[in-house]
Amino acid sequence: ASEQQGAPVIYESNPTYLNLVGRVEQMATMGALVTDFTLIKPGVLHRANGGYVIIDADKVLMNHYAWDGLKRALEFRELRIESPMQMMSMTTTVSLEPEPIPLDIKIVLIGDRRLYYLLSQHDPDFNEIFKVAADFGDEFVRNANNEALYARVIATMAKDEKLHPFDNSAVARIIEQSSRMVSDAERLSTRLQAIVDLMEEADYWATKAGETIVRAAHIDQAIHGQIYRSDRIQERMQEEILRQTILIDTEGAKVGQINGLSVVQMGNYAYGQPSRITVNIHMGNGAVVNIEREVEMSGPIHSKGVLILASLLRSRYAGERPLSLSASIVFEQSYGGVDGDSASSTELYALLSAIANVPIKQSFAVTGSVNQRGEVQAIGGVNE
Numbered sequence: 297a298s299e300q301q302g303a304p305v306i307y308e309s310n311p312t313y314l315n316l317v318g319r320v321e322q323m324a325t326m327g328a329l330v331t332d333f334t335l336i337k338p339g340v341l342h343r344a345n346g347g348y349v350i351i352d353a354d355k356v357l358m359n360h361y362a363w364d365g366l367k368r369a370l371e372f373r374e375l376r377i378e379s380p381m382q383m384m385s386m387t388t389t390v391s392l393e394p395e396p397i398p399l400d401i402k403i404v405l406i407g408d409r410r411l412y413y414l415l416s417q418h419d420p421d422f423n424e425i426f427k428v429a430a431d432f433g434d435e436f437v438r439n440a441n442n443e444a445l446y447a448r449v450i451a452t453m454a455k456d457e458k459l460h461p462f463d464n465s466a467v468a469r470i471i472e473q474s475s476r477m478v479s480d481a482e483r484l485s486t487r488l489q490a491i492v493d494l495m496e497e498a499d500y501w502a503t504k505a506g507e508t509i510v511r512a513a514h515i516d517q518a519i520h521g522q523i524y525r526s527d528r529i530q531e532r533m534q535e536e537i538l539r540q541t542i543l544i545d546t547e548g549a550k551v552g553q554i555n556g557l558s559v560v561q562m563g564n565y566a567y568g569q570p571s572r573i574t575v576n577i578h579m580g581n582g583a584v585v586n587i588e589r590e591v592e593m594s595g596p597i598h599s600k601g602v603l604i605l606a607s608l609l610r611s612r613y614a615g616e617r618p619l620s621l622s623a624s625i626v627f628e629q630s631y632g633g634v635d636g637d638s639a640s641s642t643e644l645y646a647l648l649s650a651i652a653n654v655p656i657k658q659s660f661a662v663t664g665s666v667n668q669r670g671e672v673q674a675i676g677g678v679n680e
Contacts, residue, residue: 304347308340311351313361316341317369318377320394336394341366341375346400353407353415366403370425373399435483438475446471446484453492454510459499465512470494473519476679494518526565533569542629544570545658552576552650556627556642557663558634559677568680570661572628573642575650580622584609584647595635605640607668609647623647638675641666 308315318339340349356362369375374396405426412429415422436442447467454462462470470491477485485491495510497518502510536542544555552575559568584606589599602625613619625643627634642662649656664672 302347304344305350306340306344306347307350309352309355311340311356311362311366312359313365315339316356316362317365317375318342319379320377336377339375339377341369341399341401342397344401345375345397348402348404350404350406353405353411356405357411367421367425369399370401370403371421375399433486435478435480435485438471438482438484442484443471446474449488450491450495453488454495454499457492457496457499459495460502460508460510462495462498462510463512466498466510466515469512469515473515479676479679494522497521523565526562527567529560529562530567530569537570544572547658549655549657551653551655552646553658554642554646554649554656555658555661556639557661558636558639559680566677566680568677571630571639573625573639573646574628575623575625575643575646577621577623577647577650579620581618581620583622585622585624593630593633595633597637598635598639601637601640601665602643604637604668605644605647605666608644608666608670611668612670621651623650637665638663638677639665641672 316339318341319337351366356366375398376396377394403426409431450462450467450470454460471484473494474485474491475481475483477487477490494515498510498514501514501517501521502508505514507514533542537544545553546555554573555570556573557568558571559566584602586594586599586602589602594602610619625647627639641664644666645656645662648654663677664675666672
């Protein structure tokens with residue numbers, strides 16, 4: 297009996313136009329370029345015809361003509377070998393023109409959500425050709441069963457990458473770091489490549505220490521190493537605060553002044569830092585002036601937070617008579633723009649302090665947004 301074989305499944309790591317649809321090669325003979333049928337080279341769509349091809353969406357989009365060639369093959373369900381020069385109607389050498397081949401194939405595009413939404417919005421053919429979307433989550437629930445499964449995945453990855461065994465303390469530390477990656481103690485991250493990178497670095501430190509088992513201390517050493525390589529700007533900012541170049545008070549109490557907490561994202565590394573927020577009040581018509589917005593340094597979400605703050609103030613204290621004061625709010629020594637609404641509760645406390653002439657302890661630092669009902673909402677960036 298003949299051996300049964302399933303449909304081909306191929307991952308194309310370099311989805312150029314020629315690698316997808318094939319090409320007709322030529323060779324030089326006596327000063328002339330010649331070709332024949334033996335120089336017809338198939339593309340991955342030929343090799344996987346009747347099966348599946350897996351392609352990274354961002355890679356195929358970055359290769360000239362590859363995206364158009366892939367869409368054309370799927371739309372007409374046939375493979376036609378053409379050179380890019382012929383497609384552009386440019387002068388080219390005489391070559392073979394193989395007959396089109398019927399195409400029966402499934403393409404699996406892999407990419408992030410941002411790219412999917414961009415293609416859906418800007419490419420009219422995308423949703424017609426790629427009708428089925430599978431949205432995979434970046435995280436999943438952390439419970440005893442999933443922690444056990446995660447531990448098995450860690451053991452499998454250690455074996456596949458030829459790393460030292462990881463003891464229970466190391467596995468527990470990796471699981472904890474996985475929760476920190478998604479900023480949620482009740483969730484775990486599916487970013488396994490980041491976990492593998494952490495495991496490889498921890499394995500290096502274990503080997504350097506002469507250990508044959510990776511322990512929690514080696515995981516911590518790897519985490520600290522990742523932070524150390526990325527925190528130059530954070531250290532510089534801390535130095536500027538200690539030298540009082542950036543003014544942050546941590547002692548005493550002041551009216552209309554408070555320390556807010558902001559998160560700065562630098563590539564894959566994020567860190568938190570305090571920012572002084574001050575409020576001045578004066579006679580006026582009840583307006584709350586966002587100085588960052590006035591000089592176009594405020595992002596839309598931050599501006600929205602200040603408007604919500606002003607609405608809350610009017611609804612609470614101007615129900616029967618108008619407020620006869622105005623206020624200005626500013627992030628001091630902020631030169632790169634401000635966005636996000638997590639400072640709105642902080643700004644509210646500073647505003648109430650200025651109105652009531654009640655000082656705020658400068659040892660406090662606050663974050664969190666507030667809604668029009670005066671409710672403080674959940675915060676992000678807890679780790680930072």
